[in-house]
Amino acid sequence: MKTSVLKKAQFEKKWHLIDAENISVGRLASRITLILKGKNKPQFSPHLPVGDGVIVINSDKIKFTGKKNDEKMYYRHTGHPGGLKETTPNLLKDRKKSEDIIKKAIKGMLPNTPLFRELMKNSLKVYKNSQHPHESQNPTIIDFKLISRKNTVNA
Numbered sequence: 202m203k204t205s206v207l208k209k210a211q212f213e214k215k216w217h218l219i220d221a222e223n224i225s226v227g228r229l230a231s232r233i234t235l236i237l238k239g240k241n242k243p244q245f246s247p248h249l250p251v252g253d254g255v256i257v258i259n260s261d262k263i264k265f266t267g268k269k270n271d272e273k274m275y276y277r278h279t280g281h282p283g284g285l286k287e288t289t290p291n292l293l294k295d296r297k298k299s300e301d302i303i304k305k306a307i308k309g310m311l312p313n314t315p316l317f318r319e320l321m322k323n324s325l326k327v328y329k330n331s332q333h334p335h336e337s338q339n340p341t342i343i344d345f346k347l348i349s350r351k352n353t354v355n356a
Contacts, residue, residue, distance in 0.1 A: 216254040218340035222262040228352050230306035237320045254324040256340055260299045261329045264354035300327040
């Protein structure tokens with residue numbers, strides 16, 4: 202028997218639409234990572250972009266469990282001495298950058314390689330409200346709340 206290796210042109214990319222309203226950030230990010238990598242497909246290959254595209258809407262209404270809204274810290278460095286900056290998810294929401302919360306969670310679950318930087322750039326689209334310009338891709342709607350009752354946050 203021979204092992205068949207698929208070419209990049211043989212993959213058909215589909216788009217999925219996920220509504221992030223009242224959904225836990227970590228659970229949402231792990232599911233999106235699975236779809237972006239293509240691990241939900243039988244022809245998964247770690248060195249090829251097998252995954253599908255994901256459109257996330259209503260990122261303003263995403264939820265954290267516990268006290269993570271105030272106590273969780275995101276760090277970045279300016280490159281200058283003493284240039285460590287920190288923000289919390291509440292501050293990001295106040296600055297109207299709620300998309301960055303989801304992008305940072307997904308980026309932390311992907312390895313830092315050129316393939317996955319391409320996935321973050323071309324296959325992930327995050328929007329603050331329910332309007333998005335990707336109707337022509339005919340995205341399939343994934344009802345994330347029906348997958349598990351633990352996915353929603355009631356707080």
